Amino acid sequence: MVTLAVALLLQGYSRHMFNDAADGTAAPPGPATSVPATVAHGGPVVDAVGDRPHTARPQARTIALTFDDGPDPKWTPQVLDVLRRNHVHATFFVVGTLAAQHPELLRRIIAEGNQVGIHTFTHAELATLPPWYQSLELREAQLAVAGAAGVTTSLLRPPYSSGNDAVDDAAWRSMQRARQQGYLSVLTTQDSEDWQRPGVARIIANATPHGTAGQILLMHDAGGDRSQTVAALRTLLPELKARGFHFATVSASVGMADPVRPASSGNHWQGLGLIWVLRSGDLVLTVLDWLMLAAGALSVLRAVAVLVAARRHSRARRNPWGPPVTAPASVIVPAYNESAGIEAAVRSLLASDHPVEVIVVDDGSTDGTADLVESLGLPGVRVIRQRNAGKPAALNTGIAAASHDLLVMVDGDTVFEPDAVRMLLQPFADARVGAVSGNAKVINRGGLLGRWQHIEYVVGFNLDRRLFDLAQCMPTVPGAVGGFRRAALLRIGGVSDATLAEDTDLTMALCRDGWRVVYEERAKAWTEAPASLGALWKQRYRWCYGTLQAMWKHRGALLQRGPAGRLGRRGLGYLLLFQALLPLLGPVVDVFTLYGLIFLDPVRIIGLWLAFVLVQLVMGLYAFRLDHEHPGSLWSLPLQQFVYRQLMYLVVVQSVFTALAGTRLRWQRMERYGSLQFPTGPPPPSAVPVPAVPTALADIWLHEAHASPRANDMTAGVGYYGHHSPIVYSDPRQPHTEPYESAPLDYQRGPDRSTDQDRA
Structure with missing residues (x-):
């Protein structure tokens, strides 16, 4: 950036500070009291x-x-x-x-x-x-x-x-x-x-x-x-x-x-150096002109593409995925030092209007995360402790321990809405779907930094996901809210630890294996965003570097056919263009903008900048409308161009050069702030009230279900709560169970056509 700025400064000075006014247009002479007579005459x-x-x-x-x-x-x-x-x-x-x-x-x-x-x-x-x-x-x-x-x-x-x-x-x-x-x-x-x-x-x-x-x-x-x-x-x-x-x-x-x-030879060589610098500046300026034109055209085309895709995607989601999916799900929560928000996360999952079991995998936490979850005594919640081995290992542990074929993976700093799990699982009515991306939202959106991240999540991430869904090349199911078929995960060998973006790596592997990955915007979850520039830098640095790793790992998809080819030529191409190459031009754009303000027509430069902001504002308004968000935060969008955008593209610059240098990064955990809160209001009308169940009974149920050879049989849309479902005697002094041979429940009928016995 310094080299480019100096080159453009010299270029602007030598080319645009040139005063081409004729010599005869000089102003009238001023006082001449100090001019010697020998000069004046x-x-x-x-x-x-x-x-x-x-x-x-x-x-x-x-x-x-x-x-x-x-x-x-x-x-x-x-x-x-x-x-x-x-x-x-x-x-x-x-x-x-x-x-x-x-x-x-x-x-x-x-x-x-x-x-x-x-x-x-x-x-x-x-x-x-x-x-x-x-x-x-x-x-x-x-x-x-x-x-x-x-x-x-x-x-x-x-x-x-x-x-x-x-x-x-x-x-x-x-x-x-x-x-x-x-x-x-x-x-x-x-x-x-x-x-x-x-x-x-x-x-x-x-x-x-x-x-x-x-x-x-x-x-x-x-x-x-x-x-x-x-x-x-x-x-x-x-x-x-x-x-x-x-x-x-x-x-x-x-x-x-x-x-x-x-x-002299010194002056001659210095002069040649000056001439070559000026000529190089001309060349740089010509290249920049073309790059700016290309970047502007691509940005406009991207804006049009994502807006059209968002509209089509919104209309498509009005149609049901198929018969309602009511099979229970296993929710896996990998946790490492998540004591600040783990209780809110777990309680929100238990408040789901869909039957779930919650598996908290404590990955060697040192802040008492596992102890805290166990002390809550919540029914349907299991805690698995393991030595610190990283998030992918924790997820694999949860997958192995899950009782159901449908899995939901949740970060420990995320709170689900009551219907989020149910909405997240509905696309699995289509047998081709192997994973579902939910709609992650920023919960700590106060202050400029929070608002900017809120805008990025709604406008940037979600609009892109709608485009990826239509193009059938979804590259990432976010770790905060994602649904998966267990069979699909087992077929690709589980979650890999080869990259820092395990969610992107996992999603790309599923796409290459032939599974369809879709976006369900109605499955909403609230997550904590970094509250300082330093924390944001660390998070995005890990994301960006991990995405580059995943893109390199799955580069073979570029030459494949079918779903893998769609991922390679559409998904990876989009990521390379809009998340790697164009952000690398970010510093160039800013330096060139300053160049234009100083040496070119500032009115024209400001007009182009306002047009760019207007395009973003239009995209923001439509994205906020689709997500049913109040557009008030968009007032900070113009300010986003002066700090937040620079931070994001500098992260890309650093990530690219780190990757080119062959340096490996360690996983960097984000600081937690404890801003997550579990909603205490009444459940939504669609929710099925679930009475509190003593932990002992929940453990017995989970043991029975896990032990049953038919517990995970969902191939025909028929679910079993264990081969022998227990009768629960709710004696408050000593609750106990007795085995009872039950008939299977037909989940394909859906909740609206189920009998009283099924609901019971």
């Missing part, structure tokens, strides 16, 4: 040395023909052609930036016997510049000449200067500073005023001397249309020669030694 070649400056005039009948503001690739060659045909040598005062762009013209000027002087680097008005800026202008111009033609020159024509009588105090001070750097200032005695393009005849009249006094004649070979200048020269040169005038360079006209000398 002397010759046009001024040596502003010390307290006793001296000047020089051209010899009689001698015209020093001078050209300013070039070289120009169109007009300078035409001027040189006229000079060569008339055997005339002139002096060209070149602008450094143009000399660097067209070094071949500078070399031709010198090769044909003409003389060069400098006209500053960017055609800046030296009298208005501070000393350091003037020194920079002269030094860079000299280096450009040294690099382009291998020479240096001590001749300087200050832009916007004219005759000696126009030198004021500010101009005199700048001439003195220039002399300290070794420059002679060259003014004019006759102005053709060709910069006004008054017509060929008028230019000839203005350039014709009155009398025989020597003149330094000002003309221009750049700065606009110079066709009148070229035409006037064709007539003027022969006429003046016929009248007895001869033409010479500035130094020859005043009888001084040639000021143009070979450049």
Whole structure:
């Protein structure tokens, strides 16, 4: 970013700080009390040395023909052609930036016997510049000449200067500073005023001397249309020669030694370096222009695609997946030091309006997470302790211990809505579905950081999931709320620990195995988001790096057919483009925006930025409407562009370079804040009230169900609560059970057609 910023700064300075106003448009001179009389009434070649400056005039009948503001690739060659045909040598005062762009013209000027002087680097008005800026202008111009033609020159024509009588105090001070750097200032005695393009005849009249006094004649070979200048020269040169005038360079006209000398090797190489830097800047700017155009077009296309997909997805979800799925589910909660929110998470799961068993796998917690869950004495909750082995190992432990074929995986910092499990399981009515992504929402959305993450979850993640669902290439089922077929997980070997994004890796493996992964937005769960920039950085760094690992691991899908090919060419292609490559351009976009505000049209740049924000706002409003969210948080969307977006793309930059360097990261756990709360209100109307069951009875039920060989038989849509379902004697002093042979329950009938006996 620093290198790019410096390159663009130099590019903007050399190209866009160029003042192309004609020299004749200078403001009227100011006070001239400090200008010596020898300068004010002397010759046009001024040596502003010390307290006793001296000047020089051209010899009689001698015209020093001078050209300013070039070289120009169109007009300078035409001027040189006229000079060569008339055997005339002139002096060209070149602008450094143009000399660097067209070094071949500078070399031709010198090769044909003409003389060069400098006209500053960017055609800046030296009298208005501070000393350091003037020194920079002269030094860079000299280096450009040294690099382009291998020479240096001590001749300087200050832009916007004219005759000696126009030198004021500010101009005199700048001439003195220039002399300290070794420059002679060259003014004019006759102005053709060709910069006004008054017509060929008028230019000839203005350039014709009155009398025989020597003149330094000002003309221009750049700065606009110079066709009148070229035409006037064709007539003027022969006429003046016929009248007895001869033409010479500035130094020859005043009888001084040639000021143009070979450049030292140091100046020559520095000049070449400057020219290559400027050319590289041109190339970078051209590439950036195309990249910005491509990025803008892709962003618009993505916005259109996700909005169209979201609308189609919303309509498709109005149709049922099939017969209602009422089979019980096993909920696996991997937990490592989750004491801050585990109780709320577990209680919310038990409040589900769908039959569940909850398995909390404590992965070596040191904060008493397992003890806390056990102390709650909640029915239907099992705690499994294991040594710390990581989240994938905890999930695999839960999968092995699960009693049912339908599994729900939940993070320990997540609270489910009462109908979330039921909604999450409905897509499994389609036998092709192997996993379901739920709708994770930010619960701690207070403050700017919380609002920004809330917007990202609703607008970014959820809109993308709708698109992935329609394209059948879902790359990630979030760890916070996801449903899975146990058979599908076992077929791919369970959860892998090869990447830091185990949820993405698992989802991609399911897609490649032929399973369909869908998005059910009605399955809502609330999760804690990072509450500080540092915590957010760690979380997204792990996510991004893990996603890159998973993409690399499953890169073979690009060449496969069927569901795996859809994942590879659609899903991985989308992730590569919009979550890796385009974010890498984020710093470039910001630097280029600053470049535009400083050197280009700021109104246009601000307009483009507002258009970008407007597109995001439209997407946000529609996404919030689909998710039934209040759009009030969107007021912070413009502010998101100044902090949050930079953080996100810098995470991508760091992740990409970490991956390229071959560095492996360790899993980084997010800090918990205890903001999760279990809702205490009445259950929703659709909920089936479940009375509190003593832990002993729940354990007996789980033991019976787990021990039964038919406990997990759901192939025909028929579920069994164990081969021998117990009769529960709810004696408050000593509850106990007795085995009872029961008939299977037909879950395919659905709750609306079940009998009283089934509900009992």
